[in-house]
Amino acid sequence: MGSNYKVTYGVDLVFCIDVTMSMAHILDTVKQNALRFYEDFQNIMEKKHKTVSDLRIRIVAFRDYYYDRDQAMLVTDFFEFPRQAEDFRACLASIEPMGGGDDPEDGLEALAYAMKSKWNTESKKRRHVIVVWSDEGTHDLGFGNSVPNYPSNMAKDFDELTRWWGSKSSPGIMDESAKRLIIFAPAKKSWSTITDNWNNVIQYESEAGNGLSGCDYKQILSAIGNSI
Numbered sequence: 001m002g003s004n005y006k007v008t009y010g011v012d013l014v015f016c017i018d019v020t021m022s023m024a025h026i027l028d029t030v031k032q033n034a035l036r037f038y039e040d041f042q043n044i045m046e047k048k049h050k051t052v053s054d055l056r057i058r059i060v061a062f063r064d065y066y067y068d069r070d071q072a073m074l075v076t077d078f079f080e081f082p083r084q085a086e087d088f089r090a091c092l093a094s095i096e097p098m099g100g101g102d103d104p105e106d107g108l109e110a111l112a113y114a115m116k117s118k119w120n121t122e123s124k125k126r127r128h129v130i131v132v133w134s135d136e137g138t139h140d141l142g143f144g145n146s147v148p149n150y151p152s153n154m155a156k157d158f159d160e161l162t163r164w165w166g167s168k169s170s171p172g173i174m175d176e177s178a179k180r181l182i183i184f185a186p187a188k189k190s191w192s193t194i195t196d197n198w199n200n201v202i203q204y205e206s207e208a209g210n211g212l213s214g215c216d217y218k219q220i221l222s223a224i225g226n227s228i
Helices: 021-048 064-073 085-093 107-115 159-167 191-197 217-226
Strands: 009-017 050-062 072-077 080-083 126-133 179-184 201-205
Touching: 009 021, 009 107, 021 050, 021 217, 050 085, 072 107, 080 085, 107 126, 107 159, 126 191, 126 217, 179 191, 179 217, 191 201, 201 217
Parallel strands: 009 050, 009 126, 126 179, 179 201
Antiparallel strands: 050 072, 050 080
C-alpha cells in the first residue's frame, strides 16, 4: 500500500459539555476554537493519511435535572461541516455557564442522549465519537426523575446504560466497530467505572472542581484524531 493512500471516513462527533458555573473556562475555550475546529481537524487527519469526507457535530450541553429543571439539558441536531460551521459557532455562543446545584451533575443522562443520536450509517468507514467534558462526577441515573421534564425514555439505571453501550460479545445500540468514547473528567463516579468496564473508552483525568484548566485545545484535537 503506497504512502499516498488515504482512508476516507464519515465522522460523527457528539460533544457532551458540562455547562455549570465551574465549567466557564473550558466552555470559553470551546467557543473560541469553534471556527477553527473543522480546518484543524482536517489537518490532523491529512497527516494521518485519512480523509474525512463527512463530518458532523452535535452538542449535548448538560447541567442537573433536579436543580436546573428546564435548563438541565440542551440537545441539538447534528451540524454538517463545513456547511453549518457558522450555525455551530452561533449555537455554542448562546450557551452560558450557570446552575448545577451540588457537585455531581447529570452526565450519565447526557451520555444516554449522545448514544441515541441518529448516527451516520451510510459511510463505508465511519466513526461515532462521543466526547465528554466535565469537572465533576455524576449523579446516579434517575436522580432527577421527579421533575416534570425528565425524559421518559431514559435508561433506568447504570446497568441499562451499559447495555446500551454494549460490548464485542453483546452489542448494544451503538455501532460496535464505530463507537469511541473520550472522557475529560476527574476520576470520580461514574466516569472511572465507565473507563474501567466499557470498551473503546479513553479518559483524560482532570482535577475535580477546577474547570478542566489543564485540558487545552491541542490535547482535545489530538484525542479525537487518535480515536479515528
